[in-house]
Amino acid sequence: MSEDAGKMMDHEQLLIHLEPAWERRNWCNWLGCSESELEHAVTYVGHDPDNVRRFLRQAR
Template identity: 40%
Template sequence: MADDKGNIGSPDRDRISLSEDYEVRDWTNSLGVSEAELREAVDAVGNNAGHVRAYLKTGR
């Protein structure tokens, strides 16, 4: 699913799009993880940022 750049605000900010290089870069920096760790987390719990944060916090 493509990231709708016209759709800004909370619903878009709460989702992690792995298909956008800049989002992968920004999320890995923000969460302090590697790209592989980010992709693993999104595969495990989906693209909801809150769920990904919780998954990473628990140490998987």
């Protein structure tokens, strides 16, 4: 049971969170996008970094 909880936490840490502001800025730096582009991508495809990266690449 504790292994399952650990896996959920690890997966949760790999998601893009827009709050707090420092985390949003870090994702923008890592993905090379503006905050508004990041917010739009997360709204459209969800919080998975791979999906957001693909969305941003196709939008350019």
